[in-house]
Amino acid sequence: MVKNYLALDIGGTKILGAIISDKKILAKEKIKTTSSQDQEEVYGRIKNVITTLLKKVPNIDGIGIGIPGRVNEEGVITFSPNLPFENFHLKNKLQEDFGVTNIVIDNDVNVGMLGEQWIGAAAGHANVLGIFVGTGIGGAVIINNKLLRGAQSIAGEVGHMKLSFDGPKCNCGEKGCLEAYSSKIAMQRYMEEQGMKFDSILKSSVLKNGIAEQNKTIKDAIKKSANYLGEAIGSLVNCLDPDVVVLGGGVSTAIGEYMLKTIEPVANARALVKPNIKLSVLGDEAGLFGAVKLLLSDNK
Template structure:
């Protein structure tokens, strides 16, 4: 049957797992809630549960699993497998590698999710064979990944590419990080949700009201529904978010002069057809023309599977 690989995308709300075969095809998938608020042991149990289910699907073929790899949010030492810090999970100086290897006796690798998303698009997706690529992933927050000189760039302390905390307006809205006017405070789903709530509080009518509970973050699919219904609040709020998405993207083009910028994450996955043309329009305002004209602006081609494929790339790379 040939070699098999288990790849995971561990997020703050859900864990995606997949088995991939030697030809890089996804053969099974499993999805579970993370239940991050229930503590470290419950999350471990759920990650192990995802792997167990994938192995059960494989049956006798589970002997052929070469390695397991995962992307997770946070600052991760990809050599030791230690998660130094994770913003949405109760992990600090936590070694998930030891936990998984003790449980399954199969090599386990882990990396930052945005970095793995970038790696996935670069090895298997739209950014293949590009020397310098900036990846911008728009979801609850904004994550970034950098391919520089044909290599994933992580900086010395595994934390380069905090693109979401680039300041676009020194006096702008406060960000969760304590700074003001961060990229993420303008163009992420957290920011979009804040703006929708502000309009609802002003008494404006919007179909989005029904999609928001007290503490929830708006779902990309709800945004898509509202945009298609030409809801004026949704159109205004998204227009503003895309304007700042262009400001941040333009800065990164001016700094890196990349071959390509890849845009991905949940918002692009649901709303790419709406976001991309507006983004390109506003980019003319924020990127130097000589640099913009040489930069491809592309949407992620792997979508929700980008991190899964990045994990596969890590396994293939470690296997040499």
């Protein structure tokens, strides 16, 4: 019998939810919110999305969730810089409130890459390196069809590999990290140095429009970012030699094709072999399908 699964992709300012059956979305729900420091408020929003979805499809066989942070084996969110959860027993709370026992929660980048590996850009590949470019840079590593979580649950943090000793300062406290060179924050910093003004964090649409309008500053910022990303991919390919490198995240969805023109030749020159680099194809839905795959696989 075909089963229905509820999938959630929880972000700092949006929650995306769906009920998925046999790789098809039966119902979908998206809420945009202001970011909140109140744990119960954010948990309330999550419950609202679930409740709304359950009204459309009442019978589900499990809940899979991706969140931007670290989750331990008990489903406790131990660290989430963009959400107000700290040592929050999300799994237990949801089990109590909805009576569903089959619940898995993992880092959103891990979950998104699992979706791409299931039915997206990395379908059919057992060994995958995923790099998500957004405000920061996240990553995920799949080896022999299993997510690599690591001894201390940080595997895949490719944003904090060092590209240079005297590079720009990174949010992690170190200098010269990939994230400090290639994230949206890095691109925004370069544009501001060139005199551009922003009243909020750089949006991917600004980058996309900048290319369309041949804005030199924006194009230069993107090319610089892509160049560093190419160097990092080359180094990572030398270490992991994956079947495929998947570029995901908001920036990749908006301007991935343009970035690849710079990334590919740089990564080819750096790596000892020619890497196979693909863009994410599931976009926003990668995290939803990945959450279902998490429930279906032994990747828990």
